[in-house]
Structure formats: C-alpha cells, structure tokens
Amino acid sequence: MSKTRRRPIEELDKRLSILRMEDKPEIIERLAEIKTYNEFKAWAVLKLAGLSYLPKQYLNIINKRLRQEYGKLTVVYIDLFAGSGLNKIKGYDKPFLGSPLLVIDRASRASYQFDKLFFVDKSREYIKALEERIKILSEYDEYSWIKGRCFTIPKDANEAAKEIASKLNKIKYKNCLIFIDPYKWQIKRDSLERLLEFHGDVLITLQALLIAKEIGKHNSSGLKEETVEKISEFFGMSESRWRKLSTEDSVKEEYIKIIKEHKPFVVDIKVKSGGLYRYYLIFASKRSNPPWKNWILRLKNLVESFSGDIAEHCIERMYGRASRLDDYFKKQEKKIKTKTKYTTLDNFLN
Ligand SMILES: C[S@@+](CC[C@H](N)C(=O)[O-])C[C@H]1O[C@@H](n2cnc3c(N)ncnc32)[C@H](O)[C@@H]1O
Incomplete structure (x- = not known):
C-alpha cells in the first residue's frame, strides 16, 4: 500500500494501471496476441486489485523472517482457478492481467521470488493460453526468474489440490501463498482443508450472497440433485445442515469457522460490486497474531472503500x-x- 495517502479512487486507478501493465505496453500487447481471455464484469477487477498488494509483502516478509531461520525454504504460489492469464471486461477491448500474471509481475518487484508456482484451471484452452503467455513473459529479463518454476495443471481444482499436496508433502521446509478464486462452490471442503494445512497465507473469493440465495431457492423450490451434491461437498456437511445457511452472514460465518480450524487468523474483506451485489475476499494465516496483522487490516479498509462503480469509472477514464x-x-x-x-x-x- 502506498505510504502517501491517496483517495480510494486514485489508489484503485493506480492498481488498475498495474493490471493494465501501463508501464510496459509492449509486453501486454504481445500477451494479447493470444486471443483467449476470461471475460468478466468491471467489479471482478476489485479482487485482483486486492490480490495485487499481497505477493510483494508476503515475499519480503518470508525472506526477512523465515528464510534466514530455516535456510533452505521452498516458497510456493498456488492459483487453483487460474484462468488464461488475461481478462477482458465486458464492453471494453483492452485486456487486464489475470491472477497468475499479476502475481508474477508483483513478485518480480520483491526482494526474493517464488521457487515454484502452480497454476490450475479445468479449461485446457485457458491453460494453453496461460502457458504461451508465461513463455512470452519469461523472455523478458525482469521475468526470467520464472523459467522452470511454473507448473500448469489442466484439471479440476479438487484433483489438482491432491496432486499438488502430494508433491509438496515431499518438501520439508515450505511456505505457500494460495489464491482460491472459484465462481461459486467449485472447491470441496476436503480439498480446501488439504491446502489450509500448509504453512503460509491464503486468499479466497467467497460468493456468500450468491450461495445464500441458491440455498434460499433450494429451501423454497428445490435445486437439481447434482447442485445439492456440490453444495454438500463445498461445506463438507449434510443437506439438512447447510439448508439453515440461507443468509449471506451465515454462509460467511460458517466458512470462516471451517478456515479457522486450520488458520486462526482470518480477515474478511467485503467487496462492493455495484448495486446490491457483493462478495468477500477472505484472508487467512497460520499464525494467530501475524506480524503483518496491521498491514492486512489497512488493506481491508482500503479495499472496502473501493466499489464496482468506482472501478467502472476508472476503466472509462482509461478508455x-x-x-x-x-x-x-x-x-x-x-x-x-x-x-x-x-x-x-x-x-x-x-
Ligand atoms: C473466476 S475465474 C478465475 C480467474 C482468475 N483467478 C483471475 O482472477 O484472473 C474462474 C476460473 O476457474 C475455472 N474453473 C471453473 N471450475 C473449475 C474447477 N472445478 N476446477 C478448476 N478450474 C475451474 C474457470 O475455467 C475459470 O477460468
């Protein structure tokens, strides 16, 4: 976060210029020559604006506090719903960095970089585009550190979580930054818990309002059997228990309870998308009183002062x-x- 105090609109504008790689137009142009994108509404950039603050802070702290303590420490980034690496906002044609490339870009500015990066998406087309974009980035000096460190997995996130966990379990000293960004309930509780076991920090997008609304629908008129099964796996509980979670707050509180079983320090950041719609970014850490507590609380205040409407206006200004x-x-x-x-x-x- 900037030391000089900017107003939220100026701070978000600056974050969006990072997502647009405005300081390196020739690189984003090359990345955009691959014509596969994820497409979102303007408010989706808010979670990426939030994510953009984490890698540098995380890596600098790990380097300062843990690497010296443990010597050989493997530092890992896991992106379980990675997408294609570039996103487009509906109605605009200029692309924005997606989570994998954003994290690589931000990590490049830290005092030490990740040793391994895992990118998962069940779409083969997105993974192929992402692989090509990673290759392009690695040709530039500032990103050449990613060579041989990126692993792409074109699979369902739950299968991939098992695969990644079994690889990482062979490494004695490791610390992970994990980003989990599903559309709704695509991550099962057992997969989530598998990853929460690792030392390190995690940022999760939780669509609490959408999920609560679906549960409300189920209570009044019933959902498809397949959806009922997905929700049961998401919460790791029986239908009769999750049926009671028909408000946004109850979904959020239940999810935080699950996370707290593994990571005692949890901060929920409310992201206002525009209109009445909103979602949460949940940050969790293994330490109950992490040294970056005040930093993350400041980040919460900052991101909560952003909104989908402000994001849309900043994007309009860019255009x-x-x-x-x-x-x-x-x-x-x-x-x-x-x-x-x-x-x-x-x-x-x-
Ligand atoms: C919200 S987008 C994530 C975008 C990316 N994190 C970003 O912010 O740039 C969700 C992604 O998850 C992928 N996806 C959906 N279901 C999945 C699953 N079960 N396993 C893995 N990936 C999945 C989609 O193909 C899509 O690219």
Missing part, C-alpha cells in the same frame, strides 16, 4: 470515455439528485 477521476463524484451527485426527485414524486403520488 477516454470520462476525462477526469473527479467526474465520478459529479456523476454520483447527479444520481442522488435524480433519486431524490423520484422519491418526492412517489411521496406525492402516494
């Missing part, structure tokens, strides 16, 4: 559709005024 960041506040004022007008009219009609 020249809005000229200044401050136009965002004018737009908001206008919105509020229009709303007030309608409310008054409603009151009058009633």
Whole structure:
C-alpha cells in the first residue's frame, strides 16, 4: 500500500494501471496476441486489485523472517482457478492481467521470488493460453526468474489440490501463498482443508450472497440433485445442515469457522460490486497474531472503500470515455439528485 495517502479512487486507478501493465505496453500487447481471455464484469477487477498488494509483502516478509531461520525454504504460489492469464471486461477491448500474471509481475518487484508456482484451471484452452503467455513473459529479463518454476495443471481444482499436496508433502521446509478464486462452490471442503494445512497465507473469493440465495431457492423450490451434491461437498456437511445457511452472514460465518480450524487468523474483506451485489475476499494465516496483522487490516479498509462503480469509472477514464477521476463524484451527485426527485414524486403520488 502506498505510504502517501491517496483517495480510494486514485489508489484503485493506480492498481488498475498495474493490471493494465501501463508501464510496459509492449509486453501486454504481445500477451494479447493470444486471443483467449476470461471475460468478466468491471467489479471482478476489485479482487485482483486486492490480490495485487499481497505477493510483494508476503515475499519480503518470508525472506526477512523465515528464510534466514530455516535456510533452505521452498516458497510456493498456488492459483487453483487460474484462468488464461488475461481478462477482458465486458464492453471494453483492452485486456487486464489475470491472477497468475499479476502475481508474477508483483513478485518480480520483491526482494526474493517464488521457487515454484502452480497454476490450475479445468479449461485446457485457458491453460494453453496461460502457458504461451508465461513463455512470452519469461523472455523478458525482469521475468526470467520464472523459467522452470511454473507448473500448469489442466484439471479440476479438487484433483489438482491432491496432486499438488502430494508433491509438496515431499518438501520439508515450505511456505505457500494460495489464491482460491472459484465462481461459486467449485472447491470441496476436503480439498480446501488439504491446502489450509500448509504453512503460509491464503486468499479466497467467497460468493456468500450468491450461495445464500441458491440455498434460499433450494429451501423454497428445490435445486437439481447434482447442485445439492456440490453444495454438500463445498461445506463438507449434510443437506439438512447447510439448508439453515440461507443468509449471506451465515454462509460467511460458517466458512470462516471451517478456515479457522486450520488458520486462526482470518480477515474478511467485503467487496462492493455495484448495486446490491457483493462478495468477500477472505484472508487467512497460520499464525494467530501475524506480524503483518496491521498491514492486512489497512488493506481491508482500503479495499472496502473501493466499489464496482468506482472501478467502472476508472476503466472509462482509461478508455477516454470520462476525462477526469473527479467526474465520478459529479456523476454520483447527479444520481442522488435524480433519486431524490423520484422519491418526492412517489411521496406525492402516494
Ligand atoms: C473466476 S475465474 C478465475 C480467474 C482468475 N483467478 C483471475 O482472477 O484472473 C474462474 C476460473 O476457474 C475455472 N474453473 C471453473 N471450475 C473449475 C474447477 N472445478 N476446477 C478448476 N478450474 C475451474 C474457470 O475455467 C475459470 O477460468
């Protein structure tokens, strides 16, 4: 996080320029020559903005505190729902870095880099695009450290988690930064727990609101048998137990309870997507009182001050559709005024 205090809109704008690789346009242009992308709405960049702060902080601390203590320590990054490496926002054609390439880029700026990086996606097409993009990056000096350190796994995340765990279990001293970014409930509880056992930190996207809504639907009209089974595996509990989790808070609290069995330090970061929609980024660490506690709490405050609307405005500015960041506040004022007008009219009609 920056030491000079920027306003949230300026800080997010800066993060988006990192995701756009604005300081290296020739590299992102080459990466974009491969025409396979993940496509999202603007609010999806918020989790990547949050993730972008972690690698450098994590690696610097590991290097300072643990590497000297343990000597030969293997430092690992695991991205269980990695995607293709580049994302496009619906309605815009310029690509943004996806989680794997973002983490590589940020790690390049740390005092020490990852020894091994595992990238998993069940889509062969995404993994192929990611492999090609990793190869392109590795040709540049600042990223050449990734040569021979990246392992791509085109499989279901749950199978891959087993495979990665059995590889890592052979290494005595290791520490992992793990990013788990499913659409909804694609990670089973036993796979999650397998990874939570490793020393290190984890960041998880939790779609608590979406999941609670689906549970509500199940309670009123029933879901498909296949979906019921997936939700049972996600929570690692019977249908009769998860049926009670029909609010966003209850889903989040239950999930945090599961995580806390393995990692006692948990911080939940609420990401406001725009409108009424939101999701959580859950950060967890093995140490109950980690030395980076204040840092992560500051990160929580910062990311919670972002929103999907602000992200959309920053992206519009990048495209020249809005000229200044401050136009965002004018737009908001206008919105509020229009709303007030309608409310008054409603009151009058009633
Ligand atoms: C939300 S996207 C992740 C994007 C990436 N983390 C990023 O932020 O750039 C989810 C990804 O998970 C993949 N996926 C969906 N179900 C999966 C599963 N069961 N196992 C592994 N990957 C899966 C999809 O193909 C998609 O690329």
